[in-house]
Amino acid sequence: MYRIIEARFLAPEVKLFRLEAPDIARKQQAGQFVIVRVHDHGERIPLTIAASDATTVTLIVQGIGKTTRLLNTLEAGDAVRDLVGPLGKPSEIHYYGTAVVIGGGVGTAIAYPTAKALKYAGNRVIAILGARTRDLLILEAEMREFCDEVRVTTDDGSYGVKGLVTDQLEALVNSPTPPDFVLAIGPIPMMRAVAEVTRAPGIQTVVSLNPIMVDGTGMCGGCRVVVDGRSQFACVDGPEFDAHQVDFKILSARNAMYRAAEQQALADLNQHPPELHRCRLADAQPGAVTPP
Amino acid sequence: MTNNNPLPPKERMKIPRQRMPEQASAERRVNFAEVNLGLSAALAHQEALRCLHCKSHHCFTGCPVGVKVKDFIELVLAGDFLGAAAKIREDNVLPAVTGRVCPQEEQCEGCCVLGKNGEPLAIGYLERFVADYERQSGRVGLPPRAPLTGKRVAVIGSGPAGLSAAGDLVQRGHEVTVFEALHELGGVLIYGIPEFRLPKDIVRQEVENLTRMGVEFRTNVVVGRTVTVDELLGERGYHAVFIATGAGLPVFLNIPGEHLCGVYSANEFLTRVNLMKANQFPAYDQPIYDCRGKDVAVIGGGNTALDAVRTAVRLGAKTASIAYRRSEVEMPARVEEVKHAREEGVQFVMLTNPTEFLGDDRGWLTGMKCQQMELGAPDKSGRRRPVPRAGSDFVMPVQVAVVAIGNQGNPLVQSATPDLRTNPLGYIEADPDCLKTSKRAVFAGGDIVTGGATVILAMGAGRRAAQAIHDYLSHGTW
Numbered sequence A: 001m002y003r004i005i006e007a008r009f010l011a012p013e014v015k016l017f018r019l020e021a022p023d024i025a026r027k028q029q030a031g032q033f034v035i036v037r038v039h040d041h042g043e044r045i046p047l048t049i050a051a052s053d054a055t056t057v058t059l060i061v062q063g064i065g066k067t068t069r070l071l072n073t074l075e076a077g078d079a080v081r082d083l084v085g086p087l088g089k090p091s092e093i094h095y096y097g098t099a100v101v102i103g104g105g106v107g108t109a110i111a112y113p114t115a116k117a118l119k120y121a122g123n124r125v126i127a128i129l130g131a132r133t134r135d136l137l138i139l140e141a142e143m144r145e146f147c148d149e150v151r152v153t154t155d156d157g158s159y160g161v162k163g164l165v166t167d168q169l170e171a172l173v174n175s176p177t178p179p180d181f182v183l184a185i186g187p188i189p190m191m192r193a194v195a196e197v198t199r200a201p202g203i204q205t206v207v208s209l210n211p212i213m214v215d216g217t218g219m220c221g222g223c224r225v226v227v228d229g230r231s232q233f234a235c236v237d238g239p240e241f242d243a244h245q246v247d248f249k250i251l252s253a254r255n256a257m258y259r260a261a262e263q264q265a266l267a268d269l270n271q272h273p274p275e276l277h278r279c280r281l282a283d284a285q286p287g288a289v290t291p292p
Numbered sequence B: 001m002t003n004n005n006p007l008p009p010k011e012r013m014k015i016p017r018q019r020m021p022e023q024a025s026a027e028r029r030v031n032f033a034e035v036n037l038g039l040s041a042a043l044a045h046q047e048a049l050r051c052l053h054c055k056s057h058h059c060f061t062g063c064p065v066g067v068k069v070k071d072f073i074e075l076v077l078a079g080d081f082l083g084a085a086a087k088i089r090e091d092n093v094l095p096a097v098t099g100r101v102c103p104q105e106e107q108c109e110g111c112c113v114l115g116k117n118g119e120p121l122a123i124g125y126l127e128r129f130v131a132d133y134e135r136q137s138g139r140v141g142l143p144p145r146a147p148l149t150g151k152r153v154a155v156i157g158s159g160p161a162g163l164s165a166a167g168d169l170v171q172r173g174h175e176v177t178v179f180e181a182l183h184e185l186g187g188v189l190i191y192g193i194p195e196f197r198l199p200k201d202i203v204r205q206e207v208e209n210l211t212r213m214g215v216e217f218r219t220n221v222v223v224g225r226t227v228t229v230d231e232l233l234g235e236r237g238y239h240a241v242f243i244a245t246g247a248g249l250p251v252f253l254n255i256p257g258e259h260l261c262g263v264y265s266a267n268e269f270l271t272r273v274n275l276m277k278a279n280q281f282p283a284y285d286q287p288i289y290d291c292r293g294k295d296v297a298v299i300g301g302g303n304t305a306l307d308a309v310r311t312a313v314r315l316g317a318k319t320a321s322i323a324y325r326r327s328e329v330e331m332p333a334r335v336e337e338v339k340h341a342r343e344e345g346v347q348f349v350m351l352t353n354p355t356e357f358l359g360d361d362r363g364w365l366t367g368m369k370c371q372q373m374e375l376g377a378p379d380k381s382g383r384r385r386p387v388p389r390a391g392s393d394f395v396m397p398v399q400v401a402v403v404a405i406g407n408q409g410n411p412l413v414q415s416a417t418p419d420l421r422t423n424p425l426g427y428i429e430a431d432p433d434c435l436k437t438s439k440r441a442v443f444a445g446g447d448i449v450t451g452g453a454t455v456i457l458a459m460g461a462g463r464r465a466a467q468a469i470h471d472y473l474s475h476g477t478w
């Protein structure tokens, strides 16, 4: 069991967790993720490590389906059954000049550690943060701490500029000093749109892909994505790939593979109050196996 | 050893090979419970009576780890089932597992003299019988542990190679920690081989025995990511490392359409069901594509393919087929699995090679374009090479396809350990006898060295490694 030290909502359905995992914390590099299994009957889901200190890792979770909603019912003092990592290749951090980091929704949490590392490498970092509405915007203050510029867009205009992140990106691309590098993390349509904006001017663009995973170690191949016409395992070859080479259509289709089951699981969860599930978590026996 | 057989050889040869009691095929098609139910003591005795007690114990040489077959059969005849189990355990620490999954027809039973004119002695059934008897008696004789040596060994991977090495090393007084990437222990025995062939409780019991003997297990540790081999040997204070990470990287066909929804690797398909219990969704959270009413094709002819196709049957597939590019005689799967699969209604589409997966506009699999093959001259493996027949293309309508054409070594450990020599296929190079690698204090064995092989070979490698590690730790010379 891995203990939760801190848990708080950053926005509706978006919760930050700090978990005790010294081995993972020590090794974590920007761009890497963990696989979490919440309880004894739980599935394995990938979540990016947003930050780490000497003994804990921070995860930021958007509750969209059964597992993430269940996770978001947990509080400090609770524990998750399994936590493994750090997985995936670390982000490639170089000095590019001007780097634009785009975060859509919870993608901002995934982009946060890499944005910080890019700044640390000497880049001028411009963040573009997009959200549907003001309440859903996360990590703005944290990004402002180190970014040279932060632009916010909301779909409904309730905060920042009304519009899409790509509007801001286009403005930057067409400015006298276009960016040298773009990192975009968010919903698939957003990443695809970003790739189209930077393709013609040939600006190096990286996206972090979120295919469905099981083991996260290269064992199952379920996370395969098509990049440059070739099959790659996102959990070991990624999750970051060249945006201009990614086949987003295939990714979208594959991510919908379990939609019926996911909807059923979520409906079940809504019918049975999460308290019930919490009890089962508490009952779960630590077993003969101790975490490292 | 005394001969406990009261019958003269002629009489023994008249006794037919005892049949394994099993769940009826109609019944087992809809459950995941074990198919074989095990021999009773009476059946076991009757089968053991068939042993000719040959002077030249061929059976013994047929077993890759040299289980003293004739001797344990004698003990079965004497009614000393615990003694028989102990006799097997001298050479094989996982008898309840191997009695179920060894390809006996190619090993011990393949060498049995009775097989020359009739059916060989059912050595696997008997091995399983005594191991189950021992387990159910609750009197598994745990070997005594030698005084502590103060030496620490890290074992990477908890498959049969890792488990058997851990058992031998802990007995010799070393401190042993097994690191496992997944959240459950047992390797392929847990995530690959299905419950209906190998109940998971048996594997858990073996792990439990090792825990009682003093082995420490750490799940959720991916060596190469969470910790490296150099850190284990350095700051973590281990004196030796045994790498037993198996051949866990799925090979795909590399044909168009492999990304379509509904196309799985056997590893994913089996892991979702065996490890994650997707067959019990929604009681368990991990789903699997609903196979009910679907046509499922599994590509391959080994144990993995047979396990996948029989899993599909149990998930409610309308049709479940094996598509294999050679003919049935070349199929590497255990004979018993092929028989069981056929009884369960699996169709065998032989000499068939998929060339493309076809999908609809939503990205879902609808069919598999195949070509028919014929067998040409033998290839390196000695099996006749399949060659395509011109103009033989046809489309097999399928909505789920499972690719089970083999695995490669997972490169995670190797890529984080640059001074570990690997061969062009990505497997770790190790001395076949002492299992030493190119890196001091690091040993490797099982599928990560040989490529996908068998449980008994992995177990044997684990035991040889334990011996070599013990020698190294005792003398300190590499």
Ligand SMILES: Cc1cc2nc3c(=O)[nH]c(=O)nc-3n(C[C@H](O)[C@H](O)[C@H](O)COP(=O)(O)OP(=O)(O)OC[C@H]3O[C@@H](n4cnc5c(N)ncnc54)[C@H](O)[C@@H]3O)c2cc1C
Pocket: A033, A043, A044, A045, A046, A047, A048, A049, A059, A060, A061, A062, A063, A064, A065, A066, A067, A068, A069, A106, A109, A110, A209, A210, A211, A212, A213, A214, A239, A255, A256, A259, A262, A263, A266
């Ligand atoms: C490398 C990586 C890093 C990620 N980091 C974060 C993060 O930091 N914060 C965050 O909130 N989310 C993150 N995600 C997404 C997160 O894993 C999914 O939202 C989560 O698995 C959904 O599970 P669910 O049961 O709640 O929802 P479900 O109802 O099961 O699924 C909702 C959607 O999530 C996706 N999904 C479902 N199961 C999985 C799975 N096992 N693996 C991956 N995706 C799945 C599917 O596209 C599905 O349509 C990341 C994904 C990847 C691949």
Ligand SMILES: Cc1cc2nc3c(=O)[nH]c(=O)nc-3n(C[C@H](O)[C@H](O)[C@H](O)COP(=O)(O)OP(=O)(O)OC[C@H]3O[C@@H](n4cnc5c(N)ncnc54)[C@H](O)[C@@H]3O)c2cc1C
Pocket: B101, B102, B103, B156, B157, B158, B159, B160, B161, B162, B179, B180, B181, B182, B186, B187, B188, B189, B192, B193, B221, B222, B223, B224, B244, B245, B246, B247, B248, B270, B303, B304, B305, B307, B334, B410, B412, B413, B445, B446, B447, B448, B452, B453, B454, B455, B456, B458
């Ligand atoms: C579906 C299937 C059916 C089979 N049926 C049979 C059969 O009937 N009879 C038979 O004899 N053989 C069978 N085999 C083959 C047999 O299971 C293998 O040869 C045997 O399990 C190999 O043992 P191993 O210990 O080398 O590796 P594995 O059993 O593969 O175990 C390796 C373990 O190492 C872990 N690991 C990998 N990388 C890391 C890492 N970096 N850090 C930590 N842990 C790691 C893995 O998660 C795994 O648990 C079958 C195989 C499969 C896949």
Ligand code: SF4
Pocket: B062, B063, B064, B065, B066, B067, B069, B092, B098, B099, B102, B104, B107, B108, B109, B123, B124, B127, B456
């Ligand atoms: S371990 Fe396998 S090959 Fe050896 S005697 Fe037992 S069943 Fe036969």
Ligand code: FES
Pocket: A212, A213, A214, A215, A216, A217, A218, A219, A220, A221, A222, A223, A224, A233, A234, A235, A236
């Ligand atoms: S998640 Fe299984 S191979 Fe990537």
